[in-house]
């Protein structure tokens with residue numbers, strides 16, 4: 001199963017991921033960083049299994065993140 005990985009600490013809150021993929025991303029009002037919806041946290045890094053049909057959108061998000069803190073594994 002492909003996974004989205006979010007290195008959240010280094011997120012600068014630009015909102016690009018939310019604009020492209022509102023199914024998986026929201027902005028936090030608390031700290032102004034993106035939240036990977038349903039992501040499981042391990043040492044500050046969030047992971048989420050994504051459906052194969054969502055991969056193309058996830059790839060766009062990975063490309064759009066200006067600080068490269070989103071990765072897609074196992075595509």
Ligand code: SF4
Pocket residue numbers: 010011012013014015016017018033034064065066067068069070
């Ligand atoms: S695109 Fe990257 S930097 Fe911008 S809000 Fe999303 S995770 Fe943060």
